[in-house]
Amino acid sequence: MNDEDYRYLAVRSGDARFDGMFYVGVTSTGIYCRPTCPATTPKRENIRFFRSAAAAQGAGFRACKRCRPDAAPGSPEWNARADAVGRAMRLIADGAVDRAGVSGLAASLGYSERHLNRLLITELGAGPLALARAQRAQTARILVETTTLPMGDIAFAAGFSSIRQFNETMRAVFARSPTGMRERSEHRDNAVPAGVTAVRLPFRAPCDLDRLFGFLAERAVPGVEELSHGVYRRVLRLPHGRGIAEISTGAGNGPGKGGAYNAANGNGTGNGHIQCRLHLDDLRDLGTAVQRCRRLLDLDTDPHAVAEVLAQSDLLGPAVAAAPGLRAPGHVDPAELAVRAIVGQQVSVAAARTVAGRIVEQYGKPLTAPNGGLTHVFPEPEDLAAANPEDLPMPAARARALQGLMAALASGEVDLGPGADRADAEARLRSLPGVGPWTAGYIRMRALGDPDVLLESDHGVQRALRYAGHAGPIGDVARTWRPWRSYATHHLWAMLAPAPEPGSPKQRPR
Structure with a gap:
């Protein structure tokens, strides 16, 4: 069978893993749909397949009002x-x-x-x-x-x-x-106050929301992030202004009901969504804010594709079974993540969080109106590059490394934006004084969203390997984990501690 025959089989089966990966144009109606549209499956001769919603729209098809294909998860x-x-x-x-x-x-x-x-x-x-x-x-x-x-x-x-x-x-x-x-809208939330935009962030199930929000909670920088009562909140620096994102762990089912969420059908193949409220200085930033929140939560991944590779590993198989849908969180601000990577060198998560909070208090720009525990925007690279290194709350060598990296970001010598060449960015990072393989790899994994980074030298990874009974080099084994070694890193970290309850972070490796 050719690719289109396989796609038609996916449409007939209603497999939600393919939502957002391709779109179905129905020539007899002039409508384009998700593969999982609840309408009767059209005849094969009445279907055209498209790689993007834009292509379907360009061919003259209109979005289906039942399955809302424009709101499907992004393609992994x-x-x-x-x-x-x-x-x-x-x-x-x-x-x-x-x-x-x-x-x-x-x-x-x-x-x-x-x-x-x-x-x-x-x-x-x-x-x-x-x-x-x-x-x-x-x-x-x-x-x-x-609205x-x-x-x-x-x-x-x-x-x-x-x-x-x-x-x-x-x-x-x-x-x-x-x-x-x-x-005709059925999606307006009358409880949303003026000035707030409520959106739903769809994802492919399963999704281990407890571990995802636990990971963010234990790294939450005071003044910039917080997790309370099942809601993760953070300040956003956006192209036209500032914003605050409030993301609920409830996946549409209420706070505290996340876990390895499998959507309404409970079979692990459906889609779920996470509730998000955005307070934006400028509504032109809405699309950008939504996409950055999606990258932070790694919502566009295909957890089945990851599991199919990693579950075959004798070393990782039990961990994959224990944490279905484990995500590899990205970040909303690459420069902020780079600072946190330098700060986190050779210290615990708790210590790195404390130091990052002090940097925010010293160099961050205060919000016009503090919002709960959110008080500042994370400092700009230019501000940290110009700071007196003696005033930075860290050892002198690490302060010089931080300033060198911030200067490289401010000048454009290093690009960590969404369109960056990942290999080139890592090479440039490693050429900077004080930026070693772990730091460059951590930035590549989270700031650049690379799904295939194994932090081999990480202390937590090494502990997990010993815990799993592996001794010696991991290179040959890790090659079989490609292209999902970032998820392997997170599964190794997850081996060392149970998933935290939302809002109650527990100490885990970096």
Whole structure:
């Protein structure tokens, strides 16, 4: 069978793992759907397959109102791929086209606009403008259906250049006017206060939410992050202003009901979602904030693909079975993560957290209005690069390493953005004084979201290997864990302690 025959089998089976990986256009209705649409499966001859929602929209198909394909989880392919297309997709998701245009996107990747357009059309059936338009429409739909903002404000907040363009796009994509969408919306949360945008962050089940939020809680930097009563909250530094994200561990089922969540059907193949509320200075940052929260929580991964590889390992098999859906958290701010990696060298998680909190208190910019335990924005690289090294709360050698890394980020010598070349970034990091293999690897794993990093020299990893009965070099064994060695690292860490209860972090390895 060819690829399209396999895809049709996935559609017939209703396998939710493929949501977001491809889209189904139905020629007899002019509608495009997720593979799991609850409608009757169309005949094979009436189906066209698309690699992106933008391609389906470009071919004249409208989004299905039942399965809402525009709100599917993102494709895990863009997390794993390190080529130009993968880097471009991460940048487009972060809003690069809306901020800098196609020329800015192409320049950041080192390609001409023409060549980049050709690459994306060949791979995805849509160019950068169409891909950005599809994301713009999704942002607008969220605002239309979940807020009471005037339509004109929504149009410009979502990135449209005019109200006319906004109306035409919404009708073309959703076959309904924005006003009609608002009237029929079933997604408005009347408990959401003014100035707050409520969104649902979909993911592929299973997802071990307790370990995910426990990992974030024990590393929460005072003043910037906190987890309380099942809600993780943190300050965001965004292109047009600041924001605060409030993310519930309840996956739509109420706080404290996370665990290895398997969605409503309970069979581990469905999709779930996490509740997120965003307080934004500027609504133009909505799409970017959503994508950064998704990267932080690693919500676009395919846990079945990871488990299929790691479960075959005699060493990791029991750990994978004990923690189905374990995620490899990323980060919302690569520069912040880089600081925390330097601070965390050769110290415990608790000590690193304390030092990072002192840095925030000394050099972070205070919020105009503190919000609970959130009081500051994490310091900018420029501010830390210019600081007096004697004032930094760490040993002198580590302070020099931190300032050298911050200067490299501020000057652009090192790029840790969503479109960065991961191998080049790691090489540049390791060329800096005081940045060794562990630090560069940790930054690559979390700041750059690389799914294939094994922190072989990490103290916690070494303890876990001994605990599992492995002695000697791990190289040959670890090669069989590719391309999911970041998840292997997290499974090794998880061996050493049970999952913490949400809101009650327990001490675990770095």
